[in-house]
Amino acid sequence: MDPVQLSKLKSGPRVNISVGPKDNSFIALEGAYTNLFTHFCDIAKQKLVVEKGHHLHIPDGKKEVIVWIYKFMLSGEKSPQGLPNFLDLAIPDLVNLYCHATHLGYQNLMANTVTQLQNKLRTALPDVASISNITVHIPSLNVEVAEAIGRLILRPWAMDFELYVDLAKQNAVFEANLNKAVEGMLSKRIAAGQDYYSAAKPKRALQKSNHSYAKVGKPPVTCYNCGGKGHFSRTCRVPKAPAENAEAADKLKATIKSMPPKQPAHFVPPTKLCFHCNKPGHIARFCPNYATPVQNEGKAGFKDQSNKPGRQSSGRNKFSRTKAVRFDSRLIEISGNGEGLKTCDREVRRGEMTRTGLVV
Numbered sequence: 001m002d003p004v005q006l007s008k009l010k011s012g013p014r015v016n017i018s019v020g021p022k023d024n025s026f027i028a029l030e031g032a033y034t035n036l037f038t039h040f041c042d043i044a045k046q047k048l049v050v051e052k053g054h055h056l057h058i059p060d061g062k063k064e065v066i067v068w069i070y071k072f073m074l075s076g077e078k079s080p081q082g083l084p085n086f087l088d089l090a091i092p093d094l095v096n097l098y099c100h101a102t103h104l105g106y107q108n109l110m111a112n113t114v115t116q117l118q119n120k121l122r123t124a125l126p127d128v129a130s131i132s133n134i135t136v137h138i139p140s141l142n143v144e145v146a147e148a149i150g151r152l153i154l155r156p157w158a159m160d161f162e163l164y165v166d167l168a169k170q171n172a173v174f175e176a177n178l179n180k181a182v183e184g185m186l187s188k189r190i191a192a193g194q195d196y197y198s199a200a201k202p203k204r205a206l207q208k209s210n211h212s213y214a215k216v217g218k219p220p221v222t223c224y225n226c227g228g229k230g231h232f233s234r235t236c237r238v239p240k241a242p243a244e245n246a247e248a249a250d251k252l253k254a255t256i257k258s259m260p261p262k263q264p265a266h267f268v269p270p271t272k273l274c275f276h277c278n279k280p281g282h283i284a285r286f287c288p289n290y291a292t293p294v295q296n297e298g299k300a301g302f303k304d305q306s307n308k309p310g311r312q313s314s315g316r317n318k319f320s321r322t323k324a325v326r327f328d329s330r331l332i333e334i335s336g337n338g339e340g341l342k343t344c345d346r347e348v349r350r351g352e353m354t355r356t357g358l359v360v
Contacts, residue, residue, distance in 0.1 A: 006076050009035040015048060017070075019061030028063035029070055036073045043105030058103045065100045069109065077108065091117065091126045095133045102137060117141055121148045128167050135173055146177035150185055153178075198230070 010033055017029040037044035037056070047053045058066065071080035079085045089097065094117050101109040117134075121144045126134065131149075134141050149164045168175035225233040225240055276284040 003076075009033060009039055010074070011035065015054060015056060017056045017058065017066055019058045019063060019066060021059065022057070025057060028058075028061065028066045032070055036070070037104070040073050040077075040108065041104040041106045043103065046105075056104075058100060061100055061103070062096065065096055068097070069100060069104070069106065072109070086112070087116070089116070091120050091124060092130050094120065095126075095130050095138070099133065099137050114138065114141065118144055121145060125149070125152060128163055131164075131167060131174060132171070135171060139173075142173060142177050143181070146174065146181040147185075149178055150181035153182055154185060 013034045014031040015034045015037065016027050017032060018025045019028040020026055034048055038049055039045075044056060047056060068080065068083055071083060072078070072086075074080070079087075084093070094113050098110055098113040098117075101113065117138070118141065121141070125148060126145060131145055134145055149161070152161050152164070164178075168178050220229040221232060222229055223231055223233050223236050225236040226238040228236075272283060273280055274282050274284050274287050276287040277289045282288075
């Protein structure tokens with residue numbers, strides 16, 4: 001609803017709303033806009049417009065709930081400021097809100113309250129009074145309530161559930177739904193356990209949810225040894241025939257021989273030529289004839305700096321000199337008293353090549 005339409009509803013005649021027993025009722029909301037109630041509430045529209053009444057009465061109602069509903073309508077069906085948020089209401093508050101919305105015929109609020117109660121019942125436990133009210137006023141949630149209490153009964157170490165058992169003895173509907181929910185959960189868990197331990201190698205993952213245990217993974221596989229399902233031939237407990245094993249081994253060897261040779265990680269098509277030795281089959285980075293810096297002294301691309309004073313430094317490298325350097329990214333320049341470059345498996349000296357093709 002846009003602000004213009006909402007502002008039009010905040011005008012016109014007023015109405016008083018009372019709560020409590022008829023012989024001892026009191027006004028909970030005075031001077032409320034009639035147009036708001038007739039727009040959102042069907043029963044209020046019937047009493048105020050069709051029957052031309054000037055007063056609304058909610059038996060066994062509460063003033064704070066009526067005020068919350070009225071401010072909820074004033075804010076365009078949003079949580080009113082300064083009052084509890086709709087999503088933060090507890091199960092007893094939501095049940096009371098639904099009962100008041102039922103007396104007013106507020107269908108949108110009733111549907112939202114049922115959805116919020118379904119979400120709450122998955123993670124929270126209702127009290128005995130809320131269960132009794134839900135059984136009477138919201139029978140569509142009887143199954144969800146029974147499942148919530150059933151999960152508690154299957155975990156008896158969590159808390160004492162004797163109050164719910166006593167309620168089941170007094171309420172036949174709740175007792176029937178509770179027994180059905182507990183039996184359904186137990187049957188699902190027993191079936192999941194039997195399926196888990198019936199496998200040849202029970203390593204299947206189980207996903208625990210609020211309602212059941214479900215298998216996670218692919219459909220059952222077929223064993224090529226015995227023809228059974230649920231395991232592979234390598235884990236099959238049925239002995240394999242020697243003749244079949246030999247025939248299968250021969251087929252495997254023939255298949256391996258017919259496969260093309262595996263190419264190295266740095267395979268280069270034969271059409272490519274190495275820029276260092278002009279031979280096909282590799283590139284300069286992996287050239288086996290790559291020269292060391294000592295062999296290339298004096299050639300183009302190298303600069304001899306052996307006669308220049310070394311860089312002043314501290315420690316054991318104080319009197320080191322820079323050796324011949326080739327302007328190539330494949331060369332590593334080191335300085336020191338003759339030690340090499342330590343790699344993952346050995347120490348490479350000056351003039352040698354590392355495993356990755358880098359020249360020191």
